[in-house]
Amino acid sequence: MSDASTGALSQVLTRHADEVRTAWLDAAAAELHGRSSRGELDREQTEIFEALVGGLADGGTTLRDAAFDQLRGILADVSAARARLGYTPRETAMAVFALKEGLYALVSDASVRTDITSLLRLVDDLGLYTFEAFAEAREAIITEQSEQLLELSTPVVKIWDGVVAVPLVGTLDSARTQVVMEKLLNTLVETGSEHAIIDITGVPAVDTQVAQHLFKTVVAARLMGAQCTISGIRPQIAQTIVSLGIEFGDIRTRASLADALLDALESGGRSAAEVTG
Amino acid sequence: MNDAIPILKIGSTLLVSIQVDLQDTTALRLQEDLAERITTTGARGVIIDISGLEIVDSFIGRMLATVAAISQVLDARTVVVGMRPAVAITLVELGLSLGGARTALDVDRGLALLESDDTPSAGATLLDAAKRRAQ
Numbered sequence: 016m017s018d019a020s021t022g023a024l025s026q027v028l029t030r031h032a033d034e035v036r037t038a039w040l041d042a043a044a045a046e047l048h049g050r051s052s053r054g055e056l057d058r059e060q061t062e063i064f065e066a067l068v069g070g071l072a073d074g075g076t077t078l079r080d081a082a083f084d085q086l087r088g089i090l091a092d093v094s095a096a097r098a099r100l101g102y103t104p105r106e107t108a109m110a111v112f113a114l115k116e117g118l119y120a121l122v123s124d125a126s127v128r129t130d131i132t133s134l135l136r137l138v139d140d141l142g143l144y145t146f147e148a149f150a151e152a153r154e155a156i157i158t159e160q161s162e163q164l165l166e167l168s169t170p171v172v173k174i175w176d177g178v179v180a181v182p183l184v185g186t187l188d189s190a191r192t193q194v195v196m197e198k199l200l201n202t203l204v205e206t207g208s209e210h211a212i213i214d215i216t217g218v219p220a221v222d223t224q225v226a227q228h229l230f231k232t233v234v235a236a237r238l239m240g241a242q243c244t245i246s247g248i249r250p251q252i253a254q255t256i257v258s259l260g261i262e263f264g265d266i267r268t269r270a271s272l273a274d275a276l277l278d279a280l281e282s283g284g285r286s287a288a289e290v291t292g
Numbered sequence: 293m294n295d296a297i298p299i300l301k302i303g304s305t306l307l308v309s310i311q312v313d314l315q316d317t318t319a320l321r322l323q324e325d326l327a328e329r330i331t332t333t334g335a336r337g338v339i340i341d342i343s344g345l346e347i348v349d350s351f352i353g354r355m356l357a358t359v360a361a362i363s364q365v366l367d368a369r370t371v372v373v374g375m376r377p378a379v380a381i382t383l384v385e386l387g388l389s390l391g392g393a394r395t396a397l398d399v400d401r402g403l404a405l406l407e408s409d410d411t412p413s414a415g416a417t418l419l420d421a422a423k424r425r426a427q
Contacts, residue, residue, distance in 0.1 A: 196377075196381055196384075200377030201377050238372075238375055
């Protein structure tokens with residue numbers, strides 16, 4: 016028995032549409048444990064099924080064929096939506112693989128004279144494609160989130176006339192240092208501030224590498240003509256810094272942001288009494 | 293040759309504003325001109341405005357440090373003003389420093405920085421006291 020023509024396959028599917036669809040829907044619904052309603056699944060499967068039959072009727076043999084353009088589009092959309100809704104990879108793939116349950120029924124059905132092996136292969140392809148689209152969507156979400164995190168976690172705030180502060184939260188790596196440095200330096204220029212305070216209260220640990228990153232930022236701010244103070248050094252951090260032998264040189268360090276602010280205002284020519292009223 | 297960078301004298305301060313990207317020869321010429329002008333005018337301070345510079349390579353970085361060292365010898369202070377953020381980051385990444393040159397955000401603040409240095413030094417105060425006693 017040779018492989019049936021795609022036209023014949025599409026006819027078989029159309030003729031047995033109801034039983035195939037029912038088996039598919041049952042299998043998919045069982046797998047998804049009620050995460051999607053039957054109605055939703057049904058709508059989704061109708062779209063996929065119609066695109067599949069249409070593609071076969073247009074002579075498509077493999078998923079890469081132009082005849083399946085529409086089917087690929089639908090699968091990609093469905094998988095991306097699932098990835099965003101937090102479905103597991105298994106749930107996403109099974110929604111398509113469940114179609115095979117319907118096709119197995121056709122194999123055992125004596126009234127079906129067409130060989131549907133190629134159709135089963137095609138469904139495997141669909142499943143793999145779904146999975147790829149799912150992984151791609153997940154990657155995109157992860158990249159998007161890490162970018163957002165980078166943006167969110169590095170605000171530069173003006174806390175007084177001529178004084179800007181960067182409250183750092185989380186670990187410092189070179190990518191973040193770059194962002195912090197750029198934002199800080201740009202803010203210095205925009206606001207014409209002469210004092211910058213880097214507050215590391217939210218930095219969980221300071222090792223030699225983090226210190227190196229802090230140095231770079233301070234030196235860059237100095238090159239632009241601003242004074243830079245590092246504040247918010249917790250007792251444990253101070254101990255670590257000393258035991259690691261990190262030299263802060265002539266970089267000003269203060270225990271709290273308040274101290275650093277007072278310091279900046281005083282060196283700006285105002286006395287503490289004037290500032291605190 | 294008309295690619296020389298103009299050096300303006302304001303009071304006892306020399307102001308150099310670099311508005312184009314520097315060629316190495318222009319930079320060397322500026323270095324010589326500055327030394328010349330400091331001696332002839334007896335300037336006490338030099339302000340180099342690099343707000344127009346988008347690129348500072350190691351050569352220019354070293355030139356700025358050299359200018360600072362030269363003026364130091366001639367008893368003048370150097371302030372580099374208006375460095376762009378991108379330039380500052382590049383210099384830090386290259387591990388370059390400006391040596392003895394000081395920095396300020398803009399020309400205004402650079403002038404203020406030089407003025408605050410010009411408050412009478414301990415030596416000048418002693419000299420004044422000596423003069424008063426002599427009278």
